[in-house]
Amino acid sequence: MPRYSAPIKDLQFVLHDVLDVTRADIPGYADLDPAFTAAVLSEAGRLASDVLAPLNATGDRIGCTLENGTVRTPPGFAGAFAQLRQGGWPALDCDPAYGGQGLPYLMGTAVGEIFVGANMALNMYQGLTHGAYSAIHAHGTAEQKATYLPRLVSGEWSGTMNLTEPQCGTDLGLIRSRAEAQPDGSYRITGTKIFISAGEHDLAENIIHLVLARAAGGPEGTKGLSLFIVPKFLVTEAGGLGPRNRVVASRIERKMGIHANATCQMEYDGATGFLMGGLHKGMRAMFTMMNEARIGVGVQGYAVAEAALQNAAAYARDRLQGRAASVPANPSGPADPLIVHPDIRRSLMDQRAFTEGARAFTLWAASLIDRATRTGDTEAEALVSLLTPVIKGFQTDKGFDSTVAAQQIFGGHGYVEESGMSQFVRDARIAMIYEGTNGIQALDLVGRKLGADGGKAIMAFFELVTTFCSENGTDPRMLPFATPLKAACKDLQTAAMHFLQTAPKSPDTALAGATDFLHLMGHVCFGLIWARMARAALAALDRGHPDAAFLDAKLATARFYMARHLPATALHLARITSGADPVMALPAEAF
Amino acid sequence: MPRYSAPIKDLQFVLHDVLDVTRADIPGYADLDPAFTAAVLSEAGRLASDVLAPLNATGDRIGCTLENGTVRTPPGFAGAFAQLRQGGWPALDCDPAYGGQGLPYLMGTAVGEIFVGANMALNMYQGLTHGAYSAIHAHGTAEQKATYLPRLVSGEWSGTMNLTEPQCGTDLGLIRSRAEAQPDGSYRITGTKIFISAGEHDLAENIIHLVLARAAGGPEGTKGLSLFIVPKFLVTEAGGLGPRNRVVASRIERKMGIHANATCQMEYDGATGFLMGGLHKGMRAMFTMMNEARIGVGVQGYAVAEAALQNAAAYARDRLQGRAASVPANPSGPADPLIVHPDIRRSLMDQRAFTEGARAFTLWAASLIDRATRTGDTEAEALVSLLTPVIKGFQTDKGFDSTVAAQQIFGGHGYVEESGMSQFVRDARIAMIYEGTNGIQALDLVGRKLGADGGKAIMAFFELVTTFCSENGTDPRMLPFATPLKAACKDLQTAAMHFLQTAPKSPDTALAGATDFLHLMGHVCFGLIWARMARAALAALDRGHPDAAFLDAKLATARFYMARHLPATALHLARITSGADPVMALPAEAF
Incomplete structure (x- = not known):
């Protein structure tokens, strides 16, 4: 059976040597001294190794079962989830106004790796809950926040996202689920949602579904969608559990993996929902x-x-x-x-x-x-x-x-x-x-993010890389990192320029090259962070850091990345500049 | 549920337009006229689509079961295997002296794709039988051939390969199974073999195991191994089934895939075996x-x-x-x-x-x-x-x-x-x-095949590619294929030269670059065959071939390969020439 041990030394290196968090001018970061972060990460690591990881294989083998609308998670999952809750882990980076611990998102991310590494399927129940927390925190009314956030933060209740329907996944404009306004201000939600992770389970006493649906009076497509809070159990004025809402899990999927996370088909049959974030403004939320x-x-x-x-x-x-x-x-x-x-x-x-x-x-x-x-x-x-x-x-x-x-x-x-x-x-x-x-990520990058605000963000990224290269190009120890990074970044700039130049004549060029652009940029990002890690390792060695073996390994791995992975940028650029014609030459009927 | 349709048009294109089989000076190829090969492929395709493919998903879902040494294959498999047998498919490219149809290996390979595409797990029972047939055909005595080959060719009996043991897979020198010579010339085989595909099942009346084991008097390592024929049921003088041999399946593995093929642990407990191919010459066979x-x-x-x-x-x-x-x-x-x-x-x-x-x-x-x-x-x-x-x-x-x-x-x-x-x-x-x-394939290529016979084979391959490029470099329609192929081949030559030059100082360079060399060479091979397909498509268009759309698609796909895949050779070369140091820099304890 596989074992898992949290990579605490490496996490500490990133937090303190690479990011130098206590000196970053971000509120809350000054408190993240090495002893504190080590204590948090070690505690998470202990729970991960001792409680979560041993359940990973059995979770996979046994999976979830659905009977009469009730989903049973694998043996041990309820107990392990209770330990996560009791440890306050769901609250780690949540707002103290609702019971959270208020730590930075950075710490939630570092701890998140540990729990996912030990048991991805189990941690998903918590991850989706955090997503629901964030959406309600950002877009809910004061009353909605007061009603739902404390229980989501404590982990007593869990959350879901309901987007996909049988006829649409990527293309949410095709959503058919509908919401009918009721005299009391609530809505009745009707429709079928599929692939709802953690849609139903036995780990929490209530499940707060966030549901995209179509209310009357909106335009077609995504602009007519609104977001609704649909709790499994309606919440009483006192904040307790009220009547069961008209939403049930009608099926769970047999999947390739994450067997221990229930992927549900949800039937909303006139379920009571509460609008969040404005009518027809569901996509934003x-x-x-x-x-x-x-x-x-x-x-x-x-x-x-x-x-x-x-x-x-x-x-x-x-x-x-x-x-x-x-x-x-x-x-x-x-x-x-x-x-x-x-x-x-x-x-x-x-x-x-x-x-x-x-x-x-x-x-x-x-x-x-x-x-x-x-x-x-x-x-x-x-x-x-x-x-x-x-x-x-x-x-x-x-x-x-x-x-x-x-x-x-x-x-x-x-x-x-x-x-x-x-x-x-x-x-x-x-x-x-x-x-x-x-593929959608690649299109988001190329079609939306690259040109956003006149390309301001990508120009800032280029600036960041070239500044790093010129600042470090004078240190002979950093040259083996700065030189290939500079070349790789030039490939990325050439690719972006190619899209810009070909866009008027051939909009398909950027679309056909999107995945290669995503990977080209990924390599430049990793080249940058590896060069930064090399610099941090050299600085730590200069300071007489006691763990020279760790830092030497870091430098060796940085050199490996530069030698064997970063050269992939040239291949991605070659593919991109070969244009859309080779990709689109065959008529659809030829397939 | 997925569907499968044999790619007969493309197989015919390869056989007749690319390889021009009827004009090849290989005995038996003259008979492979287009009508004949189309008939064979279509018949295989019908069986594949109608009988084998519909069982693929159920085979995966239900898998095999083991009870008291008996393995049950999924529902429908026995009937489908009987249809394969009745159609004479196992005999397709086998020796007519033992009931085979004597068609070229080429046709067995073309048909093999069809059956694998429809149901890989089912076809493995047949594929392993063919392997046992070939080994006995090449290395068995006349009596062994007469005893086993007719029933393997007819598909009444099936075959296996028994190499792996718990302590060794790749490193067969560690094999412990032993063989004790008996006065009657047979051997008693004792040991445990694991991962034996089709080791036990209910599709054939007898199973002929080929088993690597160690007989007394041989050297240590692979040179002390001998190969034995160990039938599940001993064969009587009359060729019928005799007593059950002392070999049983003690376990079947729960695997990621090919669930319908039983992967068995086999216990040989003094089973009767018959030496094949000479004492201590098991590896050759x-x-x-x-x-x-x-x-x-x-x-x-x-x-x-x-x-x-x-x-x-x-x-x-x-x-x-x-x-x-x-x-x-x-x-x-x-x-x-x-x-x-x-x-x-x-x-x-x-x-x-x-x-x-x-x-x-x-x-x-x-x-x-x-x-x-x-x-x-x-x-x-x-x-x-x-x-x-x-x-x-x-x-x-x-x-x-x-x-x-x-x-x-x-x-x-x-x-x-x-x-x-x-x-x-x-x-x-x-x-x-x-x-x-x-990884072992890559080492076989770089460590054994590349230098075999003074590098004769790789030189012949280079010659073949460069001749193709110069012969076709004068045709402007072929230039878009010959030019990138030439560049890719030059990368391969540079890589081979790099290995040759660094070998004396750094034997690790070739080993660290082996997988990249395998892929570099793979791209050159595919570049060559795509260029040959392009030439064949152009020639067929010139001849007024009726299916211009198919040929145009072939040309477009060839151009796609040249534009988007062949440039990968430069990346593999860059990795290879970066040498072994980046790969080997970390001490083993650092992992």
């Missing part, structure tokens, strides 16, 4: 949840990859098979451990370069979110909005590949469910799909 | 099976990808979601079909360029095998030996990616098992692992 959810999914990309890597590395150190090409590493044993073989080492380095890069990049983005929300910095907000599709799309594509590579190290044993490596692959697969498929 | 099996696994790579692509393309044509950027394709409907979107089209083209390229490349390699076995051409033999790791390793890596891309087109519906797209991904995953992991 829903985007609050979706943007947060997209960062959360990007975390899943590397959290599961980290768990898979830990187990692959342990297997590679233990499993004796073959001999090293030069000198035997285990001459008294029957064979050398797998890890002596360069092709195995290459794969482990690929996985490591990805997970560590993604962790640092995502935590940097989380700090930008804190900067935006806690200081009102609109440039930080625009930048993180630009980076969100990269975090979601690039990191889950690469994260999935990373789990496949980890599974491969086990050979045939990786294909057998007993090793647990298959589960990592199957669980990681969903992250490329939900909260907007990665 | 086993390699006959393994090489064939590796080509077969390479076929699985594109066969499953083809099935997944067919379903993804159908979904993309049907599913209405979003609007085309320019002009609506379905103005009277609620939305346009997915296929209008360039990013969807890109993905479908990726899948198409892979599956069609792999099909043509593999069938060309199959024709080389026929040339080697039917004319004794040792150059053809050396060439196909060089190409085998590419067929197995590159094609199954890319084939898996292709199924993931096909699943992605379905969005959330692809993650739900009901669509069947998850099964394609889960089934395709094993092909990267068994018959030697793809």
Whole structure:
């Protein structure tokens, strides 16, 4: 059975050496001294290793069951969820006005990795609840906040997002669920929603559904959608549980992975709902949840990859098979451990370069979110909005590949469910799909974020990279990082320019190159964060940091990324500049 | 539920336009006229679509069960296997001396794709039987051939390969199963074998296990291994079933995919076995099976990808979601079909360029095998030996990616098992692992095949590509294919030279670059076959071939491959020339 150990040393390195959080001018960050963050992360790590991780495989094997509208989660899940709740983890970065602990989003993100790495399916119940909390916090009335937020923050109640319907996933303009206004100001919601994660379960006493539906009087398409709060149990004036609402789970899906998270079909049959965020303004409110959810999914990309890597590395150190090409590493044993073989080492380095890069990049983005929300910095907000599709799309594509590579190290044993490596692959697969498929992320980046506000955010990103390169181009120790980063960024600039120049004649060029642009940009982002990590490691070594081995490994991994991954930018650029014609040449009927 | 339709038009194009089989100077090829091959392929296609494909999803869902040593295959499998047998399909390319139909290996490979595409797990029972047939045919005594081959050819009996043990997969030198010579010339085989595909089942009346074990008097390691025939039921003098042998299935594995193929742990408890191919010469005989099996696994790579692509393309044509950027394709409907979107089209083209390229490349390699076995051409033999790791390793890596891309087109519906797209991904995953992991394929290519016989085979391959480029570099219509192919081949030559130059100082360089070399070479192979397909399509158009749309699509897909995939050679070369240092810099303890 796989084991999980929270990567606390690496998280601490990112928080304190790379981001230098206590000196960042963001309210609340001064309190995040190394001893405090270590205590929080260690406590989360203990719960993750001891309680959540041991339930991961059984959750996968047993899954959820639906009987008469009641969903039963796998054995042990209710107890583990209660421990999460009792530890105050759902409240970590929530508003103290509603019982939250008020820690920065950064800390929620760091802790989130740990819980996801230990048990992705279980943590989803909490993740969706946090999304509902954020949406109500941002768009609810004072009364709605008072009614729902304290119980969501405490984890007594959980939340969901209801967007998808049988005829529409990506294209929400096709939503048919409807809302009829009632004399008392509430609405009656009727329709079928599918693929609702955590739509029904036995972990919380109430479930607060946020539902996109169509009320009379609005335009067609997405602009006619409104968002409604639809609790499973209506809430009494005193804040207790009232009558059961007219919403039931009619089916749960048999899926490739995340078996322990119930994916429900929900039937709203005149259920009572409460408008939130203004009539026909549902998309705006829903985007609050979706943007947060997209960062959360990007975390899943590397959290599961980290768990898979830990187990692959342990297997590679233990499993004796073959001999090293030069000198035997285990001459008294029957064979050398797998890890002596360069092709195995290459794969482990690929996985490591990805997970560590993604962790640092995502935590940097989380700090930008804190900067935006806690200081009102609109440039930080625009930048993180630009980076969100990269975090979601690039990191889950690469994260999935990373789990496949980890599974491969086990050979045939990786294909057998007993090793647990298959589960990592199957669980990681969903992250490329939900909260907007990665193709949609690429279109969001190219079609919306790139040109937003006259391209201000992407220009700021270019500026940031080139400034870093010129600031560090004079240090001979940083040249091996700054030089390839500069070249990679030039590829990204060329690609953006190509889109700009071809757009008037061929709008399809940017669309056909969108996924390659997402990956090109992902590599530049990772090149930047690896160069920043290298600089931080060098500085720490200069200061006489006691763990030189850790810092040397960091520098070696940074060099690996520069040598073996960053050159991919040229390939993506070549594909982009080959244009839309090769992609669109075949008529649809030819397929 | 997914559907499957045999790609007969494309198979015919490869056989007759690309390979021009009836004019090839290989015994038996003159008979392969278009009408005959179309009849064979259509008949296989009918069986595949009507009988095998409808059982694929139920086979996955229900899987195999083991009770008291008896394995039950999923409902319908026995009947379907009987139809395969009655149709004479297992006998297709077997020796007429033992009841085979004597068709070329090429035809067995073409038909094999069809059966695998329809139901990979079911076809494995047949594929392993063919491997056992080939090994006994090549290495058995006259009596062994007479005893076993007719029933393997007829499909009444099936076969297995028994290599893996708990302590060894790749490193067969660690095998512990032992064989004790008996006075009657037989051996008593004792040991545990794991991961034995089709080790026990209810589809055939007898199972002929080929077992690697260690007999007294041999050296340690692989050179002390011998190969034994161990039938489930001993065969009487009259050729009938005698007593049950002392071998049982003690366990079947719960796996990520190919649920309908029983993966067994086999206990040999003093089972009676018969030496085949000479004492301590087991590896040689086993390699006959393994090489064939590796080509077969390479076929699985594109066969499953083809099935997944067919379903993804159908979904993309049907599913209405979003609007085309320019002009609506379905103005009277609620939305346009997915296929209008360039990013969807890109993905479908990726899948198409892979599956069609792999099909043509593999069938060309199959024709080389026929040339080697039917004319004794040792150059053809050396060439196909060089190409085998590419067929197995590159094609199954890319084939898996292709199924993931096909699943992605379905969005959330692809993650739900009901669509069947998850099964394609889960089934395709094993092909990267068994018959030697793809890492082992890369080492086989770089460490063994590249330098074999003074590098004769790779030099012949370079010669073949450069000759093609210079012969076609004068035709302006072929320049768009010959020019990038030439550049890609130069990357491959540079990489090979780099290995040669660095080998004395750093043997790890080639090992660390092995997987990249495998992929670099895979792209050059596919570049060559796509250029050959382009030339064949142009020639057919010149001749006034009636299906211009098919040929135009072929040319467009060739251009797509050149524009978007072949440039990957530069990335692989960059990784290779970055050397072993970035890969090996971290000490093993750092992981």
